[in-house]
Amino acid sequence: MAGSGLAGENQHAQDRQANVRSPFVRLTELLAGIEPGKPLINLSVGEPRHPMPSFVAPVIATHIGGFAKYPMLRGTDRFRASVANWLSRRYKLPRAIDPDKEVLVLNGSREGLFLAGIVAKRILGERGGKPAIIVPNPFYPAYGAGAEVTGCELVALPARRETNFIPDYDSIPDELMKRTIAIYLCSPANPQGSVLPRETLEKVITRARKYGTYVFADECYSEIWLGDKVPTGALEACGAKFDNVISFNSLSKRSNLPGLRCGFAAGDEKFISAYAELRNVSAPQVPEPLQEVAIAAYSDEYHVEDTRKLYRQKFDLADKLLGQRFNHQRPEGGFFLWLDVTELGDDETAAKDLFKDAGLRVVPGSYLARTGSDGKNPGANYIRVALVDDLKITEEALSRLASFRK
Numbered sequence: 422m423a424g425s426g427l428a429g430e431n432q433h434a435q436d437r438q439a440n441v442r443s444p445f446v447r448l449t450e451l452l453a454g455i456e457p458g459k460p461l462i463n464l465s466v467g468e469p470r471h472p473m474p475s476f477v478a479p480v481i482a483t484h485i486g487g488f489a490k491y492p493m494l495r496g497t498d499r500f501r502a503s504v505a506n507w508l509s510r511r512y513k514l515p516r517a518i519d520p521d522k523e524v525l526v527l528n529g530s531r532e533g534l535f536l537a538g539i540v541a542k543r544i545l546g547e548r549g550g551k552p553a554i555i556v557p558n559p560f561y562p563a564y565g566a567g568a569e570v571t572g573c574e575l576v577a578l579p580a581r582r583e584t585n586f587i588p589d590y591d592s593i594p595d596e597l598m599k600r601t602i603a604i605y606l607c608s609p610a611n612p613q614g615s616v617l618p619r620e621t622l623e624k625v626i627t628r629a630r631k632y633g634t635y636v637f638a639d640e641c642y643s644e645i646w647l648g649d650k651v652p653t654g655a656l657e658a659c660g661a662k663f664d665n666v667i668s669f670n671s672l673s674k675r676s677n678l679p680g681l682r683c684g685f686a687a688g689d690e691k692f693i694s695a696y697a698e699l700r701n702v703s704a705p706q707v708p709e710p711l712q713e714v715a716i717a718a719y720s721d722e723y724h725v726e727d728t729r730k731l732y733r734q735k736f737d738l739a740d741k742l743l744g745q746r747f748n749h750q751r752p753e754g755g756f757f758l759w760l761d762v763t764e765l766g767d768d769e770t771a772a773k774d775l776f777k778d779a780g781l782r783v784v785p786g787s788y789l790a791r792t793g794s795d796g797k798n799p800g801a802n803y804i805r806v807a808l809v810d811d812l813k814i815t816e817e818a819l820s821r822l823a824s825f826r827k
């Protein structure tokens with residue numbers, strides 16, 4: 422029918438727009454002209470506001486001369502060795518990562534995750550139909566931007582409460598797998614904090630390999646676990662080889678250094694090589710003094726333990742103050758609350774009202790997801806609340822949330 426075809430086209434165009442539109446820009450538009458009803462607490466951006474490690478300034482001072490030269494694209498030998506060593510300490514790997522061939526420095530994981538989609542498309546091209554990129558839904562926008570610029574179909578697998586917010590990877594049909602160039606995983610997940618079990622990782626990797634598909638594991642929350650369960654990394658679930666698997670990580674969340682813009686990609690040697698080739702003509706290099714800070718950060722776990730402790734205290738507060746309001750459920754990892762605000766209306770209405778009446782800036786869940794083939798947006802009726810401030814501000818924010826319209 423012409424009418425429904427047009428509706429489908431409009432939805433498609435809107436979704437494509439949504440793939441490359443920042444949720445924060447949309448939020449600014451949503452709240453334009455509204456004054457916060459109480460002193461503003463910004464809970465929208467996932468930017469840790471914990472203290473930076475004390476070694477940052479002295480390390481930069483010692484290596485200041487490095488700003489006088491262009492850095493090598495791949496990262497310094499020292500940086501790559503420190504990442505390989507950290508990976509071996511953090512994970513039970515089948516063998517040590519080769520720092521020369523299997524590690525690359527990134528300006529934070531975001532640009533890496535975006536460019537990875539382009540590289541996968543260059544390597545795999547079109548195989549058996551329109552190339553596809555599979556992401557969890559909701560998902561971090563950089564995955565969708567990669568799909569958009571490569572002209573790939575973005576297939577968003579819903580991650581719903583009923584399945585502990587883990588997408589049903591078994592449901593991917595063979596026809597789709599044949600043309601899928603990459604599957605993005607996020608564990609612990611932004612926004613729900615769910616952790617992918619080892620068996621799920623193993624199954625996804627095994628199936629991806631069967632079709633030559635890449636698995637891009639976004640693990641930037643890997644160090645923020647809130648209970649006793651330490652998240653399994655994709656590189657641990659690879660079997661004897663790292664083929665087809667790339668882990669992306671950074672110091673933004675682990676070391677409270679979102680402004681350092683330093684992270685890495687590690688895994689499949691052939692992919693890393695093709696990736697470095699493209700990056701060599703397209704991506705900015707990472708300044709060497711910043712890589713030195715990263716080396717210091719990857720050599721120290723004390724500041725990471727302090728960070729985890731602080732997040733646990735904040736989630737203890739959330740458990741105490743919210744109880745089960747908004748269907749609150751303590752996540753396994755990450756630093757977000759993913760709250761069902763159905764009782765306040767839809768997620769945009771809730772975000773506007775929380776801003777207007779309680780001075781809380783939160784992200785409507787639908788801005789982080791897209792409408793699925795079932796016509797539903799799995800983020801609708803949810804809000805994302807980033808617990809990134811200190812304990813005092815967090816307690817005030819949680820108290821306002823807990824008493825809102827009660």
Ligand SMILES: Cc1ncc(COP(=O)(O)O)c(C=O)c1O
Nearest residue numbers: 467529530531561611641671673
């Ligand atoms: C799920 C997820 N992946 C990747 C990133 C990118 O972080 P960075 O580029 O600072 O490493 C973020 C940042 O908020 C994120 O939430």
